[in-house]
Amino acid sequence: MAGYNNNAVHKKVESAHPKAESHHHDEEHFREKHLMLDPLPRGQMNDMVMESMTTTSWKFWAVFGLLSVIVAVCLFYVWGYMISEGLGVTGKNRPSYWGLFLVNTVFWIGISHAGTFISAILRVFKAEFRRPFTRAAELMTTFGLVQAGFSVFMHLGRVWLFYWLLPYPNQRMLWPNLHSPLSWDLLAITTYLLSSTMYLFLPLIPDLAMARDKSTGWRKTFYKTLALGFRGTEGEWTHLRNAMNIFAFAIIPVMFSVHTIVSWDFAAATRPGWNSTIFGPYFVVGALHSGMGAVVMVLAVVRGTMKNMKYFIRPEHFDAIGKLMLIISMAWAYFFFNDYMVQWYGGDKWTKQLLHFHEAGPMGWMWFAMLIANIAIPWAVLWNPKWRSTPWIVFVVGLIINFGMYLERYIIVPVSLSINRMPFTWRLYYPRVEVLLGIGTLAFFIWLYMAASRLIPLIPVWEVEEGQMAHELKKFGRETVVSVSELE
Amino acid sequence: MIKPEEIKMSTDESGKWGMVIDQDICTGCQACVAACAMENNISFVGEADSGYGRSMHWIRIERFWEGEYPEVKMTPNQPMMCQQCGSATCEPVCPAFATIHSQAEQLNLQVYNRCIGTRYCANNCPYQVRSFNWRDYERPEPLPNQFNPDVTVRRRGVMEKCTFCIQRIHKAQDKAKSEGREVLDGEFTTACAQACPASAITFGRVDDPESLVSQLAHRGHGVKHLEELGTLPNVTYFKGG
Amino acid sequence: MIKRLFDWLKQPLGLIAVGIAFLALFSLAAYGIFQSQQSPAQPIQFPHATHAARGLQCLYCHPGAARGPSAGIPAQAKCWACHQQIQKTLDSQLADTQFPLLKPLVAAVTSNTPLEWVPVAMVPDFVQFNHRAHVAAGQNCENCHGDMTKVTVAENPQVFNMGFCLNCHKKVAGENHELLVKLTDCGTCHY
């Protein structure tokens, strides 16, 4: 199939929809802007998506190969080395018993939140702009959680005994300690991983069926197996819709609980700076903050590098996510300020010492950089519709937000651990091999994403199509307006 | 229904074994630290790791400074070890029950073989007295000949801390039982208390009002560290002076 | 070249070869692990049954069990104290033909080198086991170690794992709450 670009689309659209001249200008404008108002025949969209999956340049393989090497070395080799040598090869010490691994865990769980947020919450609230990129976001959830799981296991001193965290009957007559936030953590992350994988899979089925019908060879077998014999009958669609509806509603509390529970790892501890009642929502919002930033980055890359994606992912989407990011940034600022204020007024001398250490200690630059990256820059950039519709600008903002949110977690974990109630033990933390392992998880995340982009349709075609069917332009007097019909 | 022993736990006098430390006569000579290391098979970690906050001491002697030269003063040496809290913050956070309260001895146990190394307990210990085996620290032959057979040798990835020399408690109990009597006050003591040249450390039953440690603890002016956190520590400090 | 190799491997014979190679490697690894877990051979296939049949009490040779943590393996001198009075031990010809088990003992005693016994009943080093308490509590040796009148080299009738210990501890404690607390306390065995 021939290459496809926006101009070509518009030419076809013009010819396909001859309309009155007076409306032509408005409509043109709407179509250019909104995917939902710029419909293409189903078969054509399917072909476009299939093509995006199968068109692979040597650059892709070069990057993929490089990432494979990084994953093999930074993740698996270094991890093996760390297991055989002990955690001494990391930079942890007394009192910073926790370090970069938990920073990474919190970071990756944060990243994973955006997927659910976009595909579940926006689905529940019927935000139509979500349609082309729910899949891309959900993939982030699953792959992000995989990295979070890796990071948690790296953190364990004796990872080979991880199964002691699982409740299973055993001759020792011992169960995991369900008082421990870490036990909750394990349950929450497992639940979230399972449910988000299910939730990723359900809307994928029609697209897999589509791919099955359009492919040959091993791909055919692959899609055939995964599509579970989906034929697109009315009954199947009803079941699918029902299931998705249930999952969409059910996964939202799971999402909130996961990051709340992650925050309880800290909040439930009797440590100055950690023992805060607001950590739950603060972490959830922080997770969305970094997650939305990551979604935007992924979309910008997908749009920029994959074939036919400029049709599906348009500036309107960056604009919409940009608005969300702006709001989430404000919410984050609110929670940050709230946490800081209340802690400061609490008057506990160790907490005050810690807050002072955050801003004036040797890691003070992080604190300021965090505020600039998480608040100042998003606010300064995202208020402008033009800027927030420009993919590369939003990409950079997303990058900066993620940097800022990483710093936030770094400040909460190792920097806060440096200060405790025993000044004789205060010490700084300098990461060592954790950095490599962190890079390894990042590389593995991208690696998984790239692999997935070759195997499963990144755009939920049926959802886009469904949206396009529901949208139409109507004219009321002189005004052209968009009308959306209820589907279900 | 609440059992009687649970009611007892929530009161201040919950402990069984306790310690009194007289900071006024502690000279900071480190005899207790050495004795503890020898008794409990504690690894030495070498210069680089010890300077990076990874020393494995189960007991450390803290000192601070007050004032500036020439009116500078060294604050009374403060031996700091596991306070064997009656309501320990380390216990509930361990997901594997590796740090757990001994109902029989009212001590905070660290079960090495159950530990998976989340290090949550160490984070949550307000006294920062837990040490983690960051590596398999080398003790070349024939140094292991010195190992105390009554104490498990720990390897990498395991948390450890002061046990109030639980192996000595068991030994004394075993001996007393074999002779058909109770353990006598002062019959045995911890390695640190036994070594201390100034006898600044006293160990014994705090639930026995007649014991030396109880009598010392009730002299007045005693301080239990970070008691405000509700940890019910079992070590009483006397600053003196 | 490599392509040809791949092609060869793809045909049935190649697949079988790959399978065999994989199995061989796996078995080798399993065998290696298994071997590393093998105990060395006993210096003497010690006939516990014979000794027990003559009415020797367990505590005669393993007196530590009543006294302290370790039951102990008897010193050679203890073996010799009896055996030097037994004709068949001293008669080298008899020993050669009929009682070969005695030869290593005689050799060890005459050359004054220790017999290196291989412990059979072991608990890991993070378990602090005390024989005395168990004997004093009225446990018979055979409750854990089995009936020695029936075996030559001692063997464990059961795995000494935590479940085994706890089962018995719970049974013994019964309704006695204080005892149950003590006997199921982690710190009773692990420190």
Place this chain on the structure above:
Amino acid sequence: MSDKLSRRDFLKLAGVGAASTAVLTGCGPASRSVKREPYMQMPEYTYNGLSTYYATTCRECAAGCGLVVRTSQGRAIKTEGNANNPLNLGKTCARGQATLHGLYNPDRVTDPIKRTRGNASGDIVTWENATQIVADALKNNKPEEIAFLMGMAPDHLFDLVADLANSTGINAPVRFGALNMFESRATLSKAAENLFGEAGLPFFDVGGAQVVFSFGANFLETWLSPVSYTRGFAGLREGQTKKRGTFVQFESRMSSTAGKADEWMPLRPGTEALVALAIGRLASELRGGSMPRAFADVDPLEAASKSGIKLETLEHLAEMFANSTGALAIPGGTALGQSNGLAVAEAVLALNAIADNFGKPGGVFFSALAPNQTEYQRSASVKEMQEFVQQMADGKFKVLFVHGLNPIFELPASLDFKNALKNVEQVISFATFPDETALESDYVFPDHHGLESWGYQRVATGSAQPVLSGAQPVVSPFYNTRATADVLIAAAQLASGKFAEALPFQDEVEFLQSKISPLMSEADGFFSAADIDTFAAYFQQYGGWWKLSDGRAVPNSADVLNRSLSSAEAEFAGEGEFFFVPFVSPTLAEAGANKPWLQELPDPTTTVMWNTWVEINPVTAEELGLKDDDVVTITSEAGVLEVPVYRYPAIRPDTIAIPFGQGHTAYGRYATALDENGKIIKRGVNPTDLLGQHFNEAGDLAFAGMKVNIKKTGKKQLLSRLESIMGVYGVGLGEEK
């Protein structure tokens, strides 16, 4: 083979959890390949799994504390104090605890060795050859060409050599120890001789006192008998007289002893005598009556201005001293290690005359002489060592035997023992550890470790009762070592003639019994026995023999105050800007550096581990532009050192201090360090490299009598501290000035 099968089943079952137990258990390797080697003959009193305890004597320093060593299955597991021994009453110091790391040190000398000097490796010789070599050395040299250089412990070996020397005419053995050098023992006894007319080691009853003024005596660290003095200190604080005693330390640097003082007087080094006399004068004035001659010539105002202690403070101190019912003044340590050390000792001892505490509880005594001792014997002063080294350098000695000390490390480098050694034809070391001196010897015939040895140690001070601490092997020798006493006895037999006559013993034990047998007839003993075998058995069982009565002598104080005492200030050698105070590391002392756990013990004052530092006042450091861990060059007239800075808040701005104990170039892996190429390098530095040859009137080294210069090098060397530099000093919290 059904039994075999079931065993395998067991293994497989267990194997699920324990397939690679070595890795998985986390608590030591749990291999299935275990063999147990029972005793061939069970030793008496030994039960499987039960510990056996042996009483012996600690050899980490010469104080003679009694130990009880817990052994299990022939291994020494833990040392505890011997509760019976009147010196330490069941207590130990950190070094006593770590002595097992000496016994099981991976770097011991395992066999008798012949080596080319300076060469780390050597050829193993048999003990027969070794004994023959010693015998030849004795026989083939003229008596005056044979010298013995011995440490302060053990005493029985010293007695043996002294006996040998006495009856064969070889040079009397010379004893030395770096601890004694820093204690200035010669000065103390000389001052006692001058004031009381009798030489001896004074004993200060800190425990019975109410007010203690210590002039530089670091009695809570290494001075004389630290365990016993620490007990005394606890007595002072807990109040044997039912009131908490007061303790004032006069010292230019806050040692860990001074850290326990209620008041620390950072006087200007060299003014100790002046201050002591001024306090004496002011106190006498308060007491009324005629002014004693001793204090008559001193001007308190001058003392105040020179020492830097305010006059009001001096008056307040004098009042405290005069009004107390139990005042005690102690001279020692750095205060005596100056050019006017003798004057300081006399002035401080004279203060006690105001309190009139001689022979009273809480006062000054002469230490009890040990049971088999007739007069006080002290170690060689550095002045005497200087003469000894000179004789070596002049080639007077053909053969030198070294036992129990490490002179290359312990003596000031400026004495150049190492070079002088080159003029000795044959050097035979009996070192247990491969120390610097053993490395420069022709032969090393390793002695047993102290815990493998027989012997006894006279308790020189610290106990009211006369004590002879007994030593016995608690484990059988771990390596192919041999007791030096046995080697000497056997060599003497081989050398025959007068040598054989001098040591007519079968072995060390027989010699020991001959030495303790006179005690059987002494009255008032802790135990007695009619025959030597029983007596010797008790001697082993209880870890020595001591009298039940107080053996301390009362100094004759009649003339103390009637002598004119010098208040002259000390003179300082060198052109430097800073007073230099070397002090003994309380945890390492002179021979602890090879014990890994001693290295890992934080220094009580700075909490530094595994290295050497120089203490500099933060104000001075700021003036010099120095931060923590900056490496500085310290130059004295005798040498140069490079050492990292510790900004120490409790030291005079014009004074710097360096601990003694590190700086080994040999002595095993823990005493030394490795550079990045794996080459053995020094761990830390040795401050004696800076010491010149200046002595006080008593012949003790004026080790605290130097002035030095400091220069920044620009290098950094991170010191390992236990303390948090942020939490303790606020560095890096964003709160610096």
